Amino acid sequence: MTNRSGIFDNIDKTVLFLFLLMTGIGWVNIFSAEYSAPGGQILDLSASYGKQMIWIGTAMLAAAAILIIDVRFFTNFAWVIYVLTILALVAVLIWGTEINATKAWFRVGGLAIQPSEFAKYGVAMALASFIGSKRIRKTTNMHRARAFLIILLPAVLVLLQKDVGTTLVFASFVLVLFREGFVGRLTLFFLGLAIFLFILTLMVNEFIIIGSLAIISIITGTIMRKKHAFVAQLTILFLLTSAYVLTVDYAFENVLQSHHKARIEVLVYGDADLQGAGYNLHQSKIAIGSGGLTGKGFLQGTQTQFNFIPEQSTDFIFCTIGEEWGFAGSFVVIGLFSVLLLRLITLAERQKSTFSRIIGYSTISVLFTHFAINIGMTIGLVPVIGIPLPLISYGGSSLWALTLLLFTFLKLDTRRMDMN
Amino acid sequence: MQRYNKTDQYASRKNVIAALVAGVGIVLLIRLFMLQVIDPSYKAFARSNYLRHITDYPSRGLIYDRHGELLVYNEAHYDLMVIPGQVGDIDTVAFCNMLGIDVSTFESRMLQAARHSRFRASLFEKQISKNTFAAFQEKMFRFPGFFVQPRTMRKYNYPVATHTFGYVGEAGPSVINNDPYYRPGDFIGISGIERSYEEVLRGKKGLRIRTVDVFNRDVGPFYEGRYDTLAVPGQDLYTTLDLQLQLYGEHLMKNKRGSIVAIEPATGEILTLISSPSFDPGLLVGRQRTQNYRMLQNDTLKPLFNRALMAQYPPGSVFKPISFLIALQEGIIQPHTIYQCPGVYQSRGVSIRCRSHPNPVNVSSAIQHSCNTFSSIIFQQTINKPGFSSIQESFSRWRAYVQSFGLGQQLGSDLSYELPGMIATPDYYDRIYGPRGWRSQTIISLGIGQGEMGVTPLQLANMTAAIANRGYYYTPHVVRAIGETGELNNQFALVNDVPIHSMHFETIANAMHAVVNNGTARGSRIPGISMAGKTGTVQNPQGENHSVFIAFAPADDPRIAISVVVENAGYGSEWAAPIASLMIEKYLASEVTRRWLENRVANASF
Structure with a gap:
């Protein structure tokens, strides 16, 4: 492309618009979640909605800076960025501040910075650089191992912070590896099936599941009866899944310690132990469930306004949306995420360079994982692991890291014709 | 940058990722739809959370x-x-x-x-x-x-009229299940007017x-x-009770079992309702209520039992005025009808003793001296009156007269737990003797108020009010007005007529006046007040006879009708009559002059 003058000329307007809209929606709901009495100042810097205003403003500045910087900076300094984020993760283990039993924070004045959020950016850079720059004709196991190592190193450091939720998000880079052919379709399929059956086993009697699997297998097998190889595979698959279901059930009943079971049981049985481990989830479901079709209105959510839900402006921000804007609000937010993600897939696929595409898919993977797990946990579909809803939840590090990732990709996208 | 590009080989995998994104979005939306739109339970949870x-x-x-x-x-x-x-x-x-x-x-x-x-x-x-x-x-x-x-919590200025007030207690499970107004721990009137005027x-x-x-x-x-x-x-209740009379009556009834009911004949308003022994209404309030209740329940004198409404006695001789009135109305006798009393009534193997009194007797002197013979003769003649096809028919007619005085049935007052009493029915005798097995002699004791008859003190007082009114009564009641406006309690404004001519009542009223002036109750004359009354001594197979007296005064313009029952006290003239006369004096003259009588009564115990 020849026109290098305007930063915004080639930028994807859809993504930019969605970014601004979603951070705006996020701020409005943080305001509602934290709002306590009439007369609260919008720019009250002691309140989280005031701080979030600063975070959004500075994130915009960072985004603008990224758009100004030459794309070669990212390709050349990818590994430097990765190493810096790794060093930050090590440093936070030594000098960090502990909040909620997690040693993941640097305190700077009144603001807290979470290096683990930026580590995702580092991983994206390193993966893009590694997979994109190497002359990899045929992916070998050595390549796979190195790619996994890039992801594993920060993941382990984050796990050392005792931040299980964020650690799990690093697993989302599997999607990137899948797209690049480092992970096969079958692997992804079985991984999904294993997770699905695991949760299902805990929720439903194991024999009902095995019975259902048998019926599905028999029907499929009958339809495909001409293809003997398929029937044979199906039979093996059925036997394996049945064994897996029984194993999971046995393990859950007999191997896990009681405190291990607690969080999972909360998910499975919903309202067990309402004052303890189940309190968050129960209150979260009450808030969202009481929203109805159109919600109770801005600042009218009774559960939100009377602070029944802990962590409401951060991990449980979706409660405010569900309660005050109802199913309509939920639909809009999920719709926005889906459109954003699908648009990013389109953008990623139009990249000529692998580097740019990997940055694109990294953005997609991180966004998608946060989105699916966060909303899933507020409505009891996945266990409660504390990770924020991207662009919406209160929290500077998360917003910053995502903004960097997103705008780096948008910048690369504007130069997609120049890159190869 | 490297020119090598592997896009093509795995490009189709974008579809898998896109499908994953769309699939997760749809699953989340379905779950949210269930949670937010379909399932109502979280809305209820939310309300209970913050309301x-x-x-x-x-x-x-x-x-x-x-x-x-x-x-x-x-x-x-x-x-x-x-x-x-x-x-x-x-x-x-x-x-x-x-x-x-x-x-x-x-x-x-x-x-x-x-x-x-x-x-x-x-x-x-x-x-x-x-x-x-x-x-x-x-x-x-x-x-x-x-x-x-x-x-x-209820508080009482005077420890009186306990049975009339009743008490308030926690609503029980049956009330709570049947009436959504009450929740566990709520109070409800359990007896007395606390119960009947609960709403x-x-x-x-x-x-x-x-x-x-x-x-x-x-x-x-x-x-x-x-x-x-x-x-x-x-709303406040303005009762018909006269506090001073109530206090005085309870004082007189100390250490006695029985009751006093006084009614204003012109209105049916209950002036006093006493059941003795009684207890301080304050005992059934507060934390000690359960304990006190148990104590009262175990008391052998049964203080919780409201004798005025729930005790049934054969009326005895105080029934004679009714029996006479029926005979007069039926034309069996005239005021001047005279019979000889040989001291005993004998007929077909039945014999009823009478006390010695001047002889022969007419209607007035038979009442005056409570002659059993005269009473039995006219009762027999009433039942055997020609013109009826059977004794069942003639007895039913007699019974209807008795019931018209409010006897043997619930009066429908505003007091809780009023018992109907009983007057035997023809069927009752048929069952015992067979339809042809009984005659007037079989049931002759009804003529003197004994036998298969049970009335409550309230009914006796009401019956007396009907005589005092010369032929009608208002349903007795204890609340005259409800609420601040003083709105009158109109449900008791209806007149109940007795189908007996007022001139017969005049005859009987005069005779009852003579009872006090020169008859069985002459010892209870009140100086300056003309009282009409009738003594009764109710035979009690279990022990000493019950002393009963009914009275109204002033005799020609009655302002009070009263019944007094003192259980196991003997002659009506001895205890019940003096108590009634003291009550009437207290009510009409405010001051009791016969101190000696007052002391004799108050100090007696049975």
């Missing part, structure tokens, strides 16, 4: 006597309530120490409350002391889920809906109080 329903208990209506003297009022007290769902991790030991209970009591009460409802308030400790209340107010923030509910006295509970935050702090009314209702105070 507190606070009941405002109205003050119960006050009770006054007929002169406006305050008899029953209220005093504030405090109940400690709990909403189990909100009780968090509290310092149980400190809490128990404050209340003076042990931890196991605490736990069992919490369990009980939780069984009732997790989200609704249950009574935890009733009527806590003022000190406990003060201590609790200070530390309330430490015990979320607990709150103090102000309530009112008037209780008022209407108010409901305030408050919103609270996660710390159970009140953060204001729900929707600016749009759904709140104000408590409506109970």
Whole structure:
């Protein structure tokens, strides 16, 4: 492309618009979640909605800076960025501040910075650089191992912070590896099936599941009866899944310690132990469930306004949306995420360079994982692991890291014709 | 940058990722649709989370006597309530120490409350002391889920008329199940006018809906109080009771079993209703109520038993005026009809003894001297009157006359638990003797008020009022007006007529006047007041006879009709008549001049 003058000329307007809209929606709901009495100042810097205003403003500045910087900076300094984020993760283990039993924070004045959020950016850079720059004709196991190592190193450091939720998000880079052919379709399929059956086993009697699997297998097998190889595979698959279901059930009943079971049981049985481990989830479901079709209105959510839900402006921000804007609000937010993600897939696929595409898919993977797990946990579909809803939840590090990732990709996208 | 590009090989995988994104979005939306639109339970949870329903208990209506003297009022007290769902991790030991209970009591009460409802308030400790209340107010923030509910408790200015007032107690399970107004711990009138005027006295509970935050702090009314209702105070009752007469009667009835019922004949208003032995109404209020109730229940003298409404006696000789009135109306006798009394009535193997008195007797002197012979003859003639096809028919007619005086049936007063008494039916005798097996002689004792007949003291007083009125009565009642406006209690304005001519009543009233002036009750004459009365000595196979007296005064313009029953006291003239005369004197003259009689009565005990 020849026109290098305007930063915004080639930028994807859809993504930019969605970014601004979603951070705006996020701020409005943080305001509602934290709002306590009439007369609260919008720019009250002691309140989280005031701080979030600063975070959004500075994130915009960072985004603008990224758009100004030459794309070669990212390709050349990818590994430097990765190493810096790794060093930050090590440093936070030594000098960090502990909040909620997690040693993941640097305190700077009144603001807290979470290096683990930026580590995702580092991983994206390193993966893009590694997979994109190497002359990899045929992916070998050595390549796979190195790619996994890039992801594993920060993941382990984050796990050392005792931040299980964020650690799990690093697993989302599997999607990137899948797209690049480092992970096969079958692997992804079985991984999904294993997770699905695991949760299902805990929720439903194991024999009902095995019975259902048998019926599905028999029907499929009958339809495909001409293809003997398929029937044979199906039979093996059925036997394996049945064994897996029984194993999971046995393990859950007999191997896990009681405190291990607690969080999972909360998910499975919903309202067990309402004052303890189940309190968050129960209150979260009450808030969202009481929203109805159109919600109770801005600042009218009774559960939100009377602070029944802990962590409401951060991990449980979706409660405010569900309660005050109802199913309509939920639909809009999920719709926005889906459109954003699908648009990013389109953008990623139009990249000529692998580097740019990997940055694109990294953005997609991180966004998608946060989105699916966060909303899933507020409505009891996945266990409660504390990770924020991207662009919406209160929290500077998360917003910053995502903004960097997103705008780096948008910048690369504007130069997609120049890159190869 | 490297020119190598592997896009093509795995490009189709974007579809898998896109499908994953879309699939997750759809799953989340389905789940949210179920949660937010389909499933109603979370909406209910949300309400119970942040709404507190606070009941405002109205003050119960006050009770006054007929002169406006305050008899029953209220005093504030405090109940400690709990909403189990909100009780968090509290310092149980400190809490128990404050209340003076042990931890196991605490736990069992919490369990009980939780069984009732997790989200609704249950009574935890009733009527806590003022000190406990003060201590609790200070530390309330430490015990979320607990709150103090102000309530009112009955207080009595005078320890009298217990049976008439009745008492208030907690609504039992059967009431709660049948009437949605009542919740566990609510009070309800259990007996007396507290029961019969419950809906008037209780008022209407108010409901305030408050919103609270996660710390159970009140953060204001729900929707600016749009759904709140104000408590409506109970309406006051202006009774027909005369406090001074009631006090005096209870004084006279001390150490005796029996009852006094006095009625104003012109209105049916009950001036006094006494059942003795009685007890202080204050005993059935407050924390000691259950214990006191048990004590009263175990008392062999049965103080809880309201004799005035629930004790049945054969009326004895006080029934004779009725029997005479029926015979007069039926034309069996005339006022001047004369019979010889040989001291005993004998007919076909039946024999009834009579006391010695001047002979022969007419209607007036037969009443005056309570002649059994005269009574038996006219009863026999009434039943055997020609023109009836059977004894069943003639007896039914006689019985209908008796019932027209309000005997043998519920009068329908505004008092709780009024017993009907009983007058035997023809069927009753048919069952015993066979349809052809009984004659007038078989049932001859009915003519002198004995036999298969049971009446209550209230019915006796009402019957007396009917005689005093010369042929009609108003249903006796104890409340003359309801509420501040003094609205009259109109439900008792209907006249009940007795189908007997008033000239016959005049005859009998005169005879009853003679009873007091120169007959069986001459010892109970009141100086300056003309009283008409009739003595009765009710045969009691279980022990000493019951002393009974009915009276009204002044004889020509009656303002009070009274019945007195003193159980196991012997002759009617000896105890019941003096008591009735003292009561009438007290009521009509305010001051009792016959101190010696008053002392003799008050000091007697049976």
